[in-house]
Amino acid sequence: MWLGGTANGNYGPILNLTLSSANSNYCIDNAVVMQTYPDSVINLGKLGGNLKVYKKRNNDGIVEQTYAYVKFDISGLNNQQAESAKLSFRGKTGDANFNDLFKLGLYAVTQDWKGDTVKWKTKPSINASKMDTSLLNSSSARKEFNTNGTKLIDFINEEVRKGSKSIGLAIMSFGKDSTDNMWIGGLANGNYGPVLDLKYQTVYGSIPPAQVVLNPNGGNFIINVNVKLVNKPAKDSVFYTIGKGTVEDPTRNSTLFPEAGLTFTDTTTLKVIASRDGVYGNMVTATYNVLPVASPVFNPSPMVKYQKKVEVTISTTPADAVIYYSKDGSDPSEPYTQAIQLTQTTTLKTKAFSADFAYETPVVEATYQIVNTEDLPGTGPAGVGYKNLTRDNQPEVGLWLKPEAFTGLTDGSEVKLWNDMSGNS
Incomplete structure (x- = not known):
């Protein structure tokens, strides 16, 4: 009995692997926050497991928000770059008068959270920039968020690059006032729950890009400043975004950093990120304060x-x-x-x-x-000097020696330190 080995060519053992290039994930956690109840953790069991998503005016005419958080597991994407992402849900509004009127916005959650601890007062922070949008109407058929550029996929890939095991998303109503009879299925609702569909490129074994080094790396400058990359490997592509105040993070769809560098003639914030074989490096941010004239x-x-x-x-x-x-x-x-x-x-x-x-x-x-000093007698012994040299009308330096200190010395036999007896400190 025998098996072919490594020396036996096509008789050798073969391991066939099939790597999936797509997957669908139901959410692994969810929560609802209500501005009406800022100190309360909302019990989803009392809502039938549904996620409430609406905004409504209270008795005082003030609009109050109610929106949902959903979390998805992305641990299976380790070292893989997602190429497309779609979030879908099932839900409806029970009021026919509001058919197709309500828009839902999808937002990135920028900190981790647990559904059974989330309150309005302590709700996780979200990115103010809306990623994707959808409509909520009287049909409970599954609906997708319409892709709005690459914000969702860029957010997911950045979390993958950082080694995150999950991502959080917020879903809220925007636009006109809505009815509280609006819901989407949650974690407890089985196939009514939110689903994140991902397609990705496998990049196992890829070496991450080198850390981007800027020269200069921010600071204060007069008239202009030219910024260049230092020791960039040929395999790396570096993308950048610039602006004033809040600047969007660069992605693979941003502009490539030019070999000649960038010249700024006004105060500018620069963000750069390197990419190699689909894998991102760490983002670098620098601010260049450029003024037309230096302070005198x-x-x-x-x-x-x-x-x-x-x-x-x-x-x-x-x-x-x-x-x-x-x-x-x-x-x-x-x-x-x-x-x-x-x-x-x-x-x-x-x-x-x-x-x-x-x-x-x-x-x-x-x-x-x-x-204005004058050559006048001081107040020390023999009229020389004064212990405070800043006093007006005094010589700047005066030295007064007491010759009696020579007693008992033989010439050349000893060096003697004499105290200054002028009264100077």
Whole structure:
């Protein structure tokens, strides 16, 4: 009796594997939150297991929301990139007067949750951007959320990339007021429950992309800044998004980062993410604060005191910027053309303008202290020095020695430290 081995060619053992490229998953957890009952965990058993999804005006005319959370297991997608995703549900409105009027929105939940603990006051956060939409009408046939771009698939793939074992989604009514006689099937309703259908590409053994390194990685800049990628492997594709304030995360449908880099002439937030063989890396975010004119700088430093006078210069960039200053504490209004001579303690204020005066910097101020010393006798022994060297009309340094300390010394035999007897500290 024998079996072919590795040396026996087509007589060797073969293991045939079939990898599914699609699956359908019913939700594994669900919850309902009601603005009307902010401190309560809603008992779905009392709702027949259904998920309520509506908004309605209360007796005071204020619109209050009721919406649902659903959770799906994605652990089977480990190291696989989903290529399409569809969420479907069964539900209806029991009021024929509202047929086809009610729109449902699908939102990404950005933190984990457990259905038996969720309250309105402590409900999990959701992304404000609606992913997909659907209609709720008087038919209980299964309905799908209509795809709105790639937001749902991008959310799922990002959670897969992070190693998440599940995803949470929120379903709520939007648009006009609705009736409370609106529901969708939940976890307890068997084949009436929400279903997430996924199709994906198997990428077992793929090496994740290298971490994106930006140069510079954010900061403050004048006029413009050019941002480049550092040591990007040839196999990696880097996608980016830019904007001000809230910036959407980049996906494989975003713009490729150019080899020459990106140049910003205004304050900009940049988000980048690398992809290799369908696997995403970690997203990198950097903000570049770009101003047309730098805040003016005084020279020399105002942190020390000056004897009798000091010559102060003011500088900024770019070279065509216009500088104004004042010496009397008022708002800067005097054009700066040459160094400023100060012979007494003075507070300088300055600000700079762009060449077209479309931009001005905040006011910068500095106080220069001028000390006018005179060669007059001090108050120490023999009229030399004073222990406080900042006192007006005193020499800057004075040293007074007491020769009696030589007693008992032989020339060259010892170095002796003598105390300063002038009264200086």
